[in-house]
Amino acid sequence: MSEIAQTSKNNVLTDITFRQATAKDALAVWQAVQQAGTLEVNTAYFYLVFCTDFSDTCLVAEHEGSIIGFVVGYHPPQQTETAFCWQIGMIPAWQGKGLGQRLLAAWLALPGNQHVTWLTATVADDNAASDALFRRFADKLGVACEVTPHFTEALLQPGHRPEPLYRIGPIHSAR
Numbered sequence: 433m434s435e436i437a438q439t440s441k442n443n444v445l446t447d448i449t450f451r452q453a454t455a456k457d458a459l460a461v462w463q464a465v466q467q468a469g470t471l472e473v474n475t476a477y478f479y480l481v482f483c484t485d486f487s488d489t490c491l492v493a494e495h496e497g498s499i500i501g502f503v504v505g506y507h508p509p510q511q512t513e514t515a516f517c518w519q520i521g522m523i524p525a526w527q528g529k530g531l532g533q534r535l536l537a538a539w540l541a542l543p544g545n546q547h548v549t550w551l552t553a554t555v556a557d558d559n560a561a562s563d564a565l566f567r568r569f570a571d572k573l574g575v576a577c578e579v580t581p582h583f584t585e586a587l588l589q590p591g592h593r594p595e596p597l598y599r600i601g602p603i604h605s606a607r
Contacts, residue, residue, distance in 0.1 A: 448531075450538035453490035453502065458483040460499040461492065468521040470561070479504070482518075488544025489515060493522070493535055500526045503539040507548070515545045517553040520565070532565045533572065540603065549602045554582055554595035570600045 453461065458480035465471050465479070482490050486506045493501035501522035508516055517539070522531050539545060551569075555562040570577035582597035 447495065448500070448534070449494045450491060450534070451494070452542055452544075453483040453487050453492045453504075455480060455484045455487075457492050457499060457502075461490075461502045461504070464499055464502055464523055465519065465521060467523045468527075469524065470559075471519055471521050482506075488542065489539075491535065491539045491542060493531065493538070495526075501531050501535050503535050505539065505545075507544075508552075511550070511552075513548055514550040514552050515540065515548040517551060520553075520562075533569055536565075536569050549604050551600040551603060553598045555598055556593040556595050558593050566598045566600060573600070573603055575601050575603055 459476060461483060462473070462476040462479040465473050482504050486504075489505045489507060491503040491505075492499050502520070503517060504519045505515055505517045508514055517536070520532060520535055520539075522535070536551070540548070540551065553562075553566060555566065567577050576599075578599045579596050580599070581594070583595040585592070585594050588594070
């Protein structure tokens, strides 16, 4: 998949390419996670595994040859009609410009996600930006966004905020 989006922001034309991640992208995705400043950073090896073994459900956004955003996701084995968004992020210069919505739309359009009915994610209960992102995306699609308890404090390491489950859909009729 390769989609080039033309957008005018502050009278500056930007070209962004959205495409499926590859093994060669893993290190840049890991670095973008670190730059984002708001995401839990996993090992570089983690991102390599996702960009290879789960590449059909991982997306990168490029601008002028550099990765500026990404979605790392997979299909839960017991819920093949679901696309789980593990992480979505972008480098700070691109935050607050609507790229998150475009990343989610391009991610769902990947061939590996075209059959899904539900988009799910867990979001720390104090993460207002991600909460707003997923709720706005559901609104944009005209579907429900259910938020239910999922990963509670009892299941997480001490100090980690609870992460409720966001379930958006059904999205098959919204495409």
